[in-house]
Amino acid sequence: KAGVTQTPRYLIKTRGQQVTLSCSPISGHRSVSWYQQTPGQGLQFLFEYFSETQRNKGNFPGRFSGRQFSNSRSEMNVSTLELGDSALYLCASSRPGDGSPLHFGNGTRLTVT
Amino acid sequence: LAKTTQPISMDSYEGQEVNITCSHNNIATNDYITWYQQFPSQGPRFIIQGYKTKVTNEVASLFIPADRKSSTLSLPRVSLSDTAVYYCLVGDATGANNLFFGTGTRLTVIP
Numbered sequence: 001k002a003g004v005t006q007t008p009r010y011l012i013k014t015r016g017q018q019v020t021l022s023c024s025p026i027s028g029h030r031s032v033s034w035y036q037q038t039p040g041q042g043l044q045f046l047f048e049y050f051s052e053t054q055r056n057k058g059n060f061p062g063r064f065s066g067r068q069f070s071n072s073r074s075e076m077n078v079s080t081l082e083l084g085d086s087a088l089y090l091c092a093s094s095r096p097g098d099g100s101p102l103h104f105g106n107g108t109r110l111t112v113t
Numbered sequence: 114l115a116k117t118t119q120p121i122s123m124d125s126y127e128g129q130e131v132n133i134t135c136s137h138n139n140i141a142t143n144d145y146i147t148w149y150q151q152f153p154s155q156g157p158r159f160i161i162q163g164y165k166t167k168v169t170n171e172v173a174s175l176f177i178p179a180d181r182k183s184s185t186l187s188l189p190r191v192s193l194s195d196t197a198v199y200y201c202l203v204g205d206a207t208g209a210n211n212l213f214f215g216t217g218t219r220l221t222v223i224p
Contacts (some may be wrong), residue, residue, distance in 0.1 A: 004156070033212050043157070043200070043214040056212055090156045099145045099205070102212075104156025 002026065004093050004105035012111045018079040021108045025072050025093030031055075032074040033102065034066060035090040043090065049074055050096060078110075086112045117201050122219040131188045133218050135201035138182050143205040146177060146184045151198045151217070160199075161186070188220075196222045 005024040013019050025032050033048035033056070045058035049068035066076040072093070078085055088109050092102040118136040125131045137146070145164055149157035161168055163175040163184070174187040188195055200217040 035214075042216045045212050045214070048212055058213075088154065092156070099162070101147050101159040101162055102149070102157070103159070106156050107154070109154070 004091060004103050006089075006091055006105035006108050008108060009106070010109045010111075012113060013081050014113055015081055015083060017081050018077060019081060019110060020075055020077045021089055021091075021110075023074045023076075023091035023093075023105060025074070025091075026103055029093035029095050029103070030072050031094045031096045032068055032072065033092050033094075034074070034076050035092070036060070036087045037090060037107075038084075038087045046076065081112045083112050086110060117203060117215040119199075119201060119215055119218045121216060122221070124221045124223055125191055126223050127192055128190050131191050131195075131220060133186045133188075133199055133201075133220065134183055135186070135215075136183045137201070137203045140181050140203050141205065144181075144203045145205065146175065146181075147202045147204075148173070148175065148184075148186045149200045149202070149214075151200065157200060157214075191220075191222045193222050193224065196220060 007022045031050045034046040035043045037043050046060055047054055047066050048056040052068045063079045068074045088107045090104055090107045092104045094102050147162040148160045150160050151157040161170055161173045161175045163177050165177050168175045176185040198217040198219050200214050
């Protein structure tokens, strides 16, 4: 069974630009959650989508948004990029309802210059 | 949301058993306890999950006392490759409230 796939693996953007990151969950997983991890920091929860609806949201500004498609694939978008947005962005999928754990991709490394 | 507290860091020599404790005083009746391992520049990886008493798999054991207000991840005979950050999460089966990671415990295994 294929794992969680995140694309692209690396990305370099300039301040003020916007970026879209993609996440393909494990087949059958309907929940997708996104995290930001900066150097030396823990995993900061961004938002979670379940059946195309945002179910949970972390404490991030409105520049960070996401969506989920009918096939459970998810995208997150960051507009008006700032230097502080440089981070590893991780997505995780799960199969809610039976207590199954989160399965993470290896992330997208975003560098804002 | 059940908040978790873990030691920030721990050091251990190769070959020793390591126990990492997580406190979750306001755990709810329906909450599970799940532990993850993260290496640099990778996503966290599931290690073990439990609800009560003791759970063991091929890589670790999880001890949960009767009051469930804490849990202990036990790694037998650690090696250098076990150097990583370990996170514990609590949340119920819906998956709606087990999304907030704490600071984790940075384990360093020394030769």
